[in-house]
Amino acid sequence: MYKNLFWVALGTFAIGTEGFVIAGVLDEMSRDLGVSPSMAGHLVTAYALIYALSAPVMATLTAPWQRQTVMRWAMALFVLGNVAAALAPGFAGLLAARLILGLSAGTFTPAAAAWAGAAVTQERRGRALAFVMAGVAVSTAIGVPIGAQIGHAFGWRATFVLVAVLSLVALLGLFRPRPAQPAVPAASIAQRLAWLRTPPIAYALVVTWLTFTGCYCVYTYLSPLMHAIAGPLLADNLPLVLAVFGAAAVVGSLTGGHLSDRFGARLVIQRALLLITLIYAALGALATGPTWSVNFSATAAVLLMVLWGLVGWQLPAAQQLNLMQIAPQAAPIVLSLQGSVLYLGVSTGAFIGSLTLGFGSPTLLGWIGAGCELLALLVWVAHNPRPLAAPAKSL
Numbered sequence: 001m002y003k004n005l006f007w008v009a010l011g012t013f014a015i016g017t018e019g020f021v022i023a024g025v026l027d028e029m030s031r032d033l034g035v036s037p038s039m040a041g042h043l044v045t046a047y048a049l050i051y052a053l054s055a056p057v058m059a060t061l062t063a064p065w066q067r068q069t070v071m072r073w074a075m076a077l078f079v080l081g082n083v084a085a086a087l088a089p090g091f092a093g094l095l096a097a098r099l100i101l102g103l104s105a106g107t108f109t110p111a112a113a114a115w116a117g118a119a120v121t122q123e124r125r126g127r128a129l130a131f132v133m134a135g136v137a138v139s140t141a142i143g144v145p146i147g148a149q150i151g152h153a154f155g156w157r158a159t160f161v162l163v164a165v166l167s168l169v170a171l172l173g174l175f176r177p178r179p180a181q182p183a184v185p186a187a188s189i190a191q192r193l194a195w196l197r198t199p200p201i202a203y204a205l206v207v208t209w210l211t212f213t214g215c216y217c218v219y220t221y222l223s224p225l226m227h228a229i230a231g232p233l234l235a236d237n238l239p240l241v242l243a244v245f246g247a248a249a250v251v252g253s254l255t256g257g258h259l260s261d262r263f264g265a266r267l268v269i270q271r272a273l274l275l276i277t278l279i280y281a282a283l284g285a286l287a288t289g290p291t292w293s294v295n296f297s298a299t300a301a302v303l304l305m306v307l308w309g310l311v312g313w314q315l316p317a318a319q320q321l322n323l324m325q326i327a328p329q330a331a332p333i334v335l336s337l338q339g340s341v342l343y344l345g346v347s348t349g350a351f352i353g354s355l356t357l358g359f360g361s362p363t364l365l366g367w368i369g370a371g372c373e374l375l376a377l378l379v380w381v382a383h384n385p386r387p388l389a390a391p392a393k394s395l
Contacts, residue, residue, distance in 0.1 A: 005131050007173030008112045011075050012135030014166040015105045017143030018082060019047065023222050024148025024242055025156040032156065033091045037224065038354040043098050044220050045354070048346035050102035051339070056192050058107040059336040067115040068174065074108035075171040082164035086157045106343065110336040113320055117331055130257020130317040141246025148239040192333050200326050201334060203383035205341040207376045208319055211273065212345030214372025215312065217353040217365060218280060224362035228287045230298035244302060248309025256314030265322035268314055270380055275311045277373040279304050284366025
């Protein structure tokens with residue numbers, strides 16, 4: 001199973017590295033480009049927003065294609081986008097490159113998830129999805145810290161060169177022979193959006209949106225938050241903090257698939273949302289509470305980052321499996337909607353974090369993230385989704 005999935009996971013690894021590494025080089029980029037950190041954060045907002053908007057459109061346009069063909073073309077565009085980012089003459093050029101990257105990532109990831117889910121038997125889907133999503137988790141453990149360190153040493157442009165090389169390797173691997181899958185019958189945008197009118201899917205996607213809004217409100221501006229908690233002790237060692245977080249995220253991603261297969265995705269999601277709410281609140285308390293010693297604050301923050309990685313990264317695979325169980329007859333469609341809503345949450349979170357920095361303080365980031373996760377938990381408890389039939393074809 002894993003042999004056929006490896007190059008797909010490497011593609012998500014490259015995409016995850018590019019998407020997450022901005023948090024590690026945000027300060028360098030803002031200084032070099034002559035913009036504020038909150039303005040530089042809009043690079044995350046733009047990337048995520050174009051991902052969210054393009055994913056369902058590209059899923060519709062590429063539906064007649066073989067999924068592996070879609071993955072190859074999308075990864076090729078991702079390589080070019082990273083090259084353009086590395087060569088961007090200023091903020092506007094870099095923003096344009098990030099839009100290309102968002103478009104290619106929004107095309108690749110849903111196709112990769114759908115291909116992985118269809119490549120194995122039903123009882124192994126959770127593990128297959130977890131393995132593909134582990135590419136993103138591993139990127140936080142290896143790709144992001146290395147990319148951040150390279151950015152600190154050689155400039156942020158070198159980070160995009162690194163991702164371009166990773167993407168090229170993944171692209172070459174995607175040309176290796178793998179079992180063919182039948183093309184999915186094309187569905188119009190209206191037919192795809194019709195699934196949003198079915199309450200179980202709509203509420204599940206609201207949970208996804210709120211979850212990642214809270215996550216990226218905190219993660220995008222991790223550097224100023226760590227500085228607020230423990231000063232330069234954490235802020236100057238952010239690549240190490242990201243490495244610890246990423247290692248925990250790998251474990252969380254893999255265990256999330258196994259736990260979902262064994263105990264059910266819904267139980268995994270509910271418990272994870274509760275714990276993440278408490279973790280973000282604890283980060284907020286460290287930043288705004290009593291004046292602790294620097295060593296205590298730094299140690300507590302790192303431990304919370306480990307817990308965040310272990311628990312938070314159980315959610316993506318669990319939610320994907322949950323959606324496939326709700327509407328198995330439309331798995332590619334609901335997974336593309338999941339990807340869109342996830343990145344809409346990323347965009348919303350980065351934007352809210354930018355406003356928090358611009359008009360408030362980084363000490364508030366943890367509390368705002370906790371509020372988003374609490375809302376997600378309340379929606380989940382109130383509207384626990386159930387399997388359902390296809391929506392009416394009148395749309």
